[in-house]
């Protein structure tokens with residue numbers, strides 16, 4: 001494995017590219033939007049600076065990491081010499097099916113095609129290609145440079161060789177991989193998203209306000225951040241997409257997304273990435289939104 005391509009330079013793509021480049025791989029970051037690429041490089045640089053100031057890496061490692069990174073809006077050119085592609089584009093099934101059909105034509109025959117999808121079936125994504133045995137889920141956690149877990153998801157046709165390669169590669173990145181089967185939500189989001197959805201229902205039903213719900217879960221359950229803060233951090237659009245995959249995949253009403261979440265996504269209040277979700281990041285003096293749910 002020498003040449004890695006990461007598709008999608010959003011919050012996950014920039015972290016994935018950062019980790020591969022820091023581990024010694026030549027890494028190309030691809031997005032359809034130049035502004036996403038520029039923002040991603042600025043974020044990687046800032047995060048490397050933070051690692052240097054904490055003493056976890058040297059200035060030389062930072063320079064070498066940046067030298068191993070390149071950016072492009074030309075997916076075909078970037079993939080022509082790829083050994084591994086990790087797709088981290090928007091959580092949308094039609095988009096991912098199109099990207100994987102394109103990647104199958106553009107990437108060399110030996111290239112492994114991985115998806116960082118939070119919930120979409122790897123088997124379904126693999127079926128968009130002529131190489132389903134080389135398609136696998138490589139689900140990093142946010143923020144990627146910090147979080148140790150990689151959920152490695154075997155599709156129905158993923159080969160043993162490809163699975164072993166990706167498990168070993170994850171270890172080489174300093175991560176702790178866990179192998180799981182391809183069922184809706186895999187493990188992480190099958191458990192996390194119903195909790196986040198329940199927190200949104202708790203707000204929606206008026207049991208408590210945003211800060212109260214998050215405080216209960218932080219202080220009472222020792223969670224490092226409350227579920228509503230975490231939902232903003234993940235992106236409310238991504239949370240909604242995952243809940244819909246769970247709801248469709250299992251046909252169980254317990255996964256039905258809360259109407260408040262649906263409304264917030266429709267209103268483009270997506271959390272950190274748009275500056276407003278359950279909290280208002282643009283106005284620190286007035287941090288909590290959802291004024292509809294005032295305490296009595």
Ligand SMILES: NC(=O)c1ccc[n+]([C@@H]2O[C@H](COP(=O)([O-])OP(=O)(O)OC[C@H]3O[C@@H](n4cnc5c(N)ncnc54)[C@H](O)[C@@H]3O)[C@@H](O)[C@H]2O)c1
Nearest residue numbers: 008009010011012031032036088089090091117118142234
């Ligand atoms: N946000 C999280 O906490 C989290 C955690 C684990 C996994 N994921 C998964 O990672 C993936 C990306 O999520 P994100 O939070 O980084 O999203 P994001 O919205 O921050 O970024 C998505 C990026 O994909 C780009 N994009 C869209 N179409 C593209 C295309 N055809 N080719 C190339 N780039 C394209 C967009 O321009 C954008 O920059 C999703 O599948 C998501 O489910 C997210």
